[in-house]
């Protein structure tokens with residue numbers, strides 16, 4: 195069920211990316227607006243799983259998980275509409291979406307503005323304004339679940355681990371930069387600890403991939419097939435469809 199998006203594969207029905215484009219491909223970013231759920235969002239399981247995925251989807255993924263992932267996909271669609279690499283996410287606490295984000299690396303001209311970072315910063319700012327202490331912020335994150343369309347990169351996975359997020363669900367794997375199993379396994383508390391001030395702050399988190407992976411890959415594939423308008427010059431022409 196876990197669909198991989200192999201950006202290096204160059205075959206008749208795959209897209210090949212230049213080295214420059216590979217550098218850009220997962221610089222996701224996102225804005226934080228809590229967009230309302232798309233009309234088709236809630237609990238339409240049939241539209242969320244391909245037929246080949248249906249059996250395992252029904253068995254392993256709750257309707258709630260799929261519904262929240264569809265909101266993340268909606269964020270990725272908004273990124274696509276803004277000519278950003280289409281990756282999106284939402285953060286959920288007690289069954290409620292409390293932050294969302296999409297890739298905004300081009301708009302901000304900041305390669306670190308991935309979807310996860312945008313959503314995290316929304317919460318940090320809100321909780322800071324509410325006067326929460328560091329311990330209270332840590333407690334809040336320990337109750338939060340992230341739904342993101344693409345496996346968090348190493349940077350984002352490390353941040354999520356340090357913050358102590360409870361759980362992460364993602365769509366497609368990130369074979370180049372993935373920090374939740376593809377390249378590193380920063381979600382595992384037993385992985386190499388990050389030491390800050392002499393104290394290990396890496397906590398790890400439960401992580402499940404492959405949720406609506408085909409939708410996530412579809413968006414990424416569409417983005418690159420139409421030619422990334424933000425790719426460095428000279429950039430390749432759009433892939434010719436056979």
Ligand SMILES: [Zn+2]
Pocket residue numbers: 308309310346347348349350351
């Ligand atoms: Zn990232």
